[in-house]
Amino acid sequence: xxxxxxxxxxxxxxxxxxxxxxxxxxxxxxxxxxxxxxxxxxxxxxxxxxxxxxxxxxxxxxxxxxxxxxxxxxxxxxxxxxxxxxxxxxxxxxxxxxxxxxxxxxxxxxxxxxxxxxxxxxxxxxxxxxxxxxxxxxxxxxxxxxxxxxxxxxxxxxxxxxxxxxxxxxxxxxxxxxxxxxxxxxxxxxxxxxxxxxxxxxxxxxxxxxxxxxxxxxxxxxxxxxxxxxxxxxxxxxxxxxxxxxxxxxxxxxxxxxxxxxxxxxxxxxxxxxxxxxxxxxxxxxxxxxxxxxxxxxxxxxxxxxxxxxxxxxxxxxxxxxxxxxxxxxxxxxxxxxxxxxxxxxxxxxxxxxxxxxxxxxxxxxxxxxxxxxxxxxxxxxxxxxxxxxxxxxxxxxxxxxxxxxxxxxxxxxxxxxxxxxxxxxxxxxxxxxxxxxxxxxxxxxxxxxxxxxxxxxxxxxxxxxxxxxxxxxxxxxxxxxxxxxxxxxxxxxxxxxxxxxxxxxxxxxxxxxxxxxxxxxxxxxxxxxxxxxxxxxxxxxxxxxxxxxxxxxxxxxxxxxxxxxxxxxxxxxxxxxxxxxxxxxxxxxxxxxxxxxxxxxxxxxxxxxxxxxxxxxxxxxxxxxxx
Amino acid sequence: xxxxxxxxxxxxxxxxxxxxxxxxxxxxxxxxxxxxxxxxxxxxxxxxxxxxxxxxxxxxxxxxxxxxxxxxxxxxxxxxxxxxxxxxxxxxxxxxxxxxxxxxxxxxxxxxxxxxxxxxxxxxxxxxxxxxxxxxxxxxxxxxxxxxxxxxxxxxxxxxxxxxxxxx
Numbered sequence: 053x054x055x056x057x058x059x060x061x062x063x064x065x066x067x068x069x070x071x072x073x074x075x076x077x078x079x080x081x082x083x084x085x086x087x088x089x090x091x092x093x094x095x096x097x098x099x100x101x102x103x104x105x106x107x108x109x110x111x112x113x114x115x116x117x118x119x120x121x122x123x124x125x126x127x128x129x130x131x132x133x134x135x136x137x138x139x140x141x142x143x144x145x146x147x148x149x150x151x152x153x154x155x156x157x158x159x160x161x162x163x164x165x166x167x168x169x170x171x172x173x174x175x176x177x178x179x180x181x182x183x184x185x186x187x188x189x190x191x192x193x194x195x196x197x198x199x200x201x202x203x204x205x206x207x208x209x210x211x212x213x214x215x216x217x218x219x220x221x222x223x224x225x226x227x228x229x230x231x232x233x234x235x236x237x238x239x240x241x242x243x244x245x246x247x248x249x250x251x252x253x254x255x256x257x258x259x260x261x262x263x264x265x266x267x268x269x270x271x272x273x274x275x276x277x278x279x280x281x282x283x284x285x286x287x288x289x290x291x292x293x294x295x296x297x298x299x300x301x302x303x304x305x306x307x308x309x310x311x312x313x314x315x316x317x318x319x320x321x322x323x324x325x326x327x328x329x330x331x332x333x334x335x336x337x338x339x340x341x342x343x344x345x346x347x348x349x350x351x352x353x354x355x356x357x358x359x360x361x362x363x364x365x366x367x368x369x370x371x372x373x374x375x376x377x378x379x380x381x382x383x384x385x386x387x388x389x390x391x392x393x394x395x396x397x398x399x400x401x402x403x404x405x406x407x408x409x410x411x412x413x414x415x416x417x418x419x420x421x422x423x424x425x426x427x428x429x430x431x432x433x434x435x436x437x438x439x440x441x442x443x444x445x446x447x448x449x450x451x452x453x454x455x456x457x458x459x460x461x462x463x464x465x466x467x468x469x470x471x472x473x474x475x476x477x478x479x480x481x482x483x484x485x486x487x488x489x490x491x492x493x494x495x496x497x498x499x500x501x502x503x504x505x506x507x508x509x510x511x512x513x514x515x516x517x518x519x520x521x522x523x524x525x526x527x528x529x530x531x532x533x534x535x536x537x538x539x540x541x542x543x544x545x546x547x548x549x550x551x552x553x554x555x556x557x558x559x560x561x562x563x564x565x566x567x568x569x570x571x572x573x574x575x576x577x578x579x580x581x582x583x584x585x586x587x588x589x590x591x592x593x594x595x596x597x598x599x600x601x602x603x604x605x606x607x608x609x610x611x612x613x614x615x616x617x618x619x620x621x622x623x624x625x626x627x628x629x630x631x632x633x634x635x636x637x638x639x640x641x642x643x644x645x646x647x648x649x650x651x652x653x654x655x656x657x658x659x660x661x662x663x664x665x666x667x668x669x670x671x672x673x674x675x676x677x678x679x680x
Numbered sequence: 681x682x683x684x685x686x687x688x689x690x691x692x693x694x695x696x697x698x699x700x701x702x703x704x705x706x707x708x709x710x711x712x713x714x715x716x717x718x719x720x721x722x723x724x725x726x727x728x729x730x731x732x733x734x735x736x737x738x739x740x741x742x743x744x745x746x747x748x749x750x751x752x753x754x755x756x757x758x759x760x761x762x763x764x765x766x767x768x769x770x771x772x773x774x775x776x777x778x779x780x781x782x783x784x785x786x787x788x789x790x791x792x793x794x795x796x797x798x799x800x801x802x803x804x805x806x807x808x809x810x811x812x813x814x815x816x817x818x819x820x821x822x823x824x825x826x827x828x829x830x831x832x833x834x835x836x837x838x839x840x841x842x843x844x845x846x847x848x
Contacts, residue, residue: 061729144780147719384715385757385791388764390777 081105084114096131098122099171112141122171123164130167134406135160151399158406219317219324220598227310234303241296245620246289257282293624300620318595322588389436397433404430410450421450434465454479468509475516477501491529492538498522503551512560514553521546687740692817696734702810704728704737706803711738712745713752714795719785752798753791760794 085105092100103118120133136159142152246254261275261282389395404427409419428442440463447456460473478500485494503516525541553560691701710724728738749756764773776782786792817825 056732058730058732061731065726065729142780144784147784148786385753385760385789385794387786388761388773388788388790390770390774390788392774392777394778394780396780396783 077107077109080107088116088119092121093173096121096124098124098127098173101171112143112146114139114141120165120167120171122167127170127172128167130163130165130171132161132163133165134158134162139401145396148396149398150396152396153401154403156401156404158404161406161408163408218321218595218598220314220321220595223310223314223317224598224601227307227314230306230310234299234307238296238299238303241292241299244292245296246292250289254282254286290624293620297620297624304614314599318592318599321595322591395437397431397436399431399433400437401427401430403428407448410447410456420452422448423456424448434463438465440465452481452483453477456480471507473505475501475503475505491527493526493528495524495526496522497524505553507557510557511555512553512557514551514560516551518549518551519546520549523547687736691734691737691740692814693822694734696737698811698814698818699807700732701734701737701814702807703731704733704735705741705810706807707733708738708741708745709799709802709806710796711742712747713749713756713799715786715789715792716746718792720796749795752795756794756798757790758794759797760790760792763793763797764788764790 081104084107085102088102088105089100099120099122101118101120101122102116104116106115106117107113108115116137116139118133118135119137120130123129123131137156138159139153139156142154145152257278261278406425408423408425410421410423411419423445424447425443425445428444429437429439430441431437434440440461443458443460443462445456445458447453450456455476455478458473458475460471462471463469480499480501482494482497482499484496486492498521500519500521501516503514505512505514505516507513522545523541524545525538527538550565552563552565554563555561707724707728711721714721728735763769773788776787
């Protein structure tokens with residue numbers, strides 16, 4: 053038997069295996085660091101930085117230090133970062149290239165920290181080079197404005213005007229274009245008109261033709277021909293005048309109509325914008341901000357912002373997993389999974405725990421306690437473990453809130469994925485919360501909030517109810533609205549506000565209702581209306597500016613066209629009169645001459661007849677004398 | 681190709697036992713026909729190291745079987761699919777699947793299971809067949825074979841001489 057054993061081979065194998073293990077121990081850390089940075093950056097679309105990765109053998113653990121995940125939209129900020137994460141790893145699945153991590157604990161976790169260098173990926177940086185350069189030159193204020201997603205704040209008049217396709221603009225452009233076209237047409241027609249000089253020349257030529265008597269038939273014919281030519285020229289000029297009149301009339305009518313439309317456009321724009329931005333404009337955060345100030349709206353926007361950053365990771369991976377499955381089936385065989393209570397996706401964090409500081413309402417730098425977050429089953433292959441990712445956030449040591457819980461279930465086992473959240477806030481002591489309008493302030497109040505949100509196929513469906521107890525309001529303003537609001541609110545210590553949101557995640561349609569009495573509802577409506585009126589006035593002013601930029605000159609141009617039309621009419625009449633009067637005197641002359649000639653011939657014939665009659669009478673008298 | 685042929689001649693004409701050479705060929709079935717980066721191949725390498733098999737024959741045959749795998753892969757996948765989907769074997773696979781160690785062997789991969797089963801089926805026949813063939817070659821064909829011009833040419837080639845010098 054020993055003949056078949058090669059002891060040198062056994063020793064060689066052990067030596068090689070030991071070398072490989074040693075190499076792995078030294079190389080695994082840097083390799084894992086590279087893998088996290090590479091795959092993390094690809095998945096996030098922005099740089100993921102890791103300071104160090106270290107492995108421990110007994111038990112198999114990995115310690116990751118100094119992790120920074122860049123905010124894709126703000127390359128100089130991190131979405132979140134942590135000082136250290138310690139994770140246990142299951143060894144056997146690691147042989148299959150599967151990272152199964154039973155437990156991860158994050159320390160020093162923070163959100164929105166500043167980065168030392170830009171975290172934009174090389175490709176993205178290249179694409180945005182020009183804009184980045186120009187951004188550098190702008191002020192800090194404009195930087196923060198551009199970095200902030202538009203959906204996070206109530207849109208300003210400028211933003212709305214920039215965002216919306218305005219009738220004022222389109223009609224202004226149409227008027228401008230029409231004016232240019234008509235001006236060209238009218239100028240062409242005007243160039244063909246007879247001038248005052250040419251009309252005087254017609255008069256002179258006519259006088260020449262009509263002056264003196266016809267010396268002969270040829271003279272008559274010659275003058276007649278000249279007169280015919282002159283008449284043809286008149287006819288042509290008359291047509292030119294008619295054309296010019298028509299061009300002016302058409303232009304005037306068209307421009308008048310377009311100007312009227314343009315004048316009506318701002319009103320229509322306002323109506324359109326109002327219907328769009330009344331209460332269903334830029335999302336839940338806007339409405340929250342409108343009612344309870346930017347501080348409260350901030351929580352909603354932050355939650356939406358983070359959700360939107362996490363969601364693509366799950367959605368993208370669904371597609372990647374499907375593609376990978378298909379590829380394996382075609383070319384390299386495939387894995388067949390069996391029922392098990394020990395599933396193994398490629399990456400799976402069974403439990404992750406971390407703590408976040410909850411900023412105090414209205415004071416982002418002051419903490420009002422901690423939120424302990426536990427995330428269970430983090431994986432991009434939920435279909436393998438057949439469990440959704442579950443998030444539970446619980447308030448700890450909260451100063452102003454009795455209890456805070458947020459439960460989330462991100463279920464992407466089937467397409468489309470379904471993400472559900474429920475949140476519950478008990479006895480939230482609100483103090484000195486600015487309400488954003490009329491100097492109104494919630495001095496104190498206890499709020500219980502309950503809500504559910506569902507996101508499926510990018511569509512949000514949210515229902516929430518906030519019960520306000522022991523509320524006390526005040527206002528520094530002395531306006532009627534402020535006084536009425538405070539007066540009305542004093543009588544109602546308890547009320548409920550229901551908020552519903554439905555539609556696209558980025559711009560859902562929001563509906564808010566309350567059980568406040570009619571007086572408060574009226575005050576509320578008035579408050580909202582005032583907010584809208586402020587916006588409306590700004591919009592009107594800006595739209596009027598736009599209107600003036602388009603319509604200012606055209607009004608006077610239109611008047612000028614009216615004058616031109618009048619001048620053309622008088623010119624046409626003058627020419628017609630001139631032609632007609634000269635023509636009739638020429639005919640009269642011809643007739644008079646013919647009559648004179650006829651009279652002369654008649655007189656001559658009569659004289660001859662008289663002479664013959666006298667001669668006959670004389671002859672007859674002489675014959676009678678001879679008879680007697 | 682020429683080097684491989686020279687290697688083969690060297691192995692066949694060496695003093696190594698035909699059974700050891702054939703066993704090297706048989707072990708090469710696993711490395712050649714199955715996906716290389718698998719846990720079972722670590723065991724095969726371990727066995728090849730400690731069992732006195734002909735290493736040259738093993739590596740040479742591994743390369744040859746890796747080429748043959750291009751033809752056998754579709755069949756291996758079908759075989760793996762058949763076995764993993766077979767109703768009567770479901771309980772067995774499910775039981776194995778509960779163990780992290782077995783899953784580390786990727787037994788639930790169609791190509792891997794099919795090719796390992798194929799290699800297992802062919803292991804004994806290949807060992808016996810090549811033992812017999814090598815014995816036959818050495819007793820009946822080796823003398824005649826070495827007289828062939830092509831063999832002489834090969835032996836005179838630079839590859840073979842270099843190979844000889846390295847003592848492979």
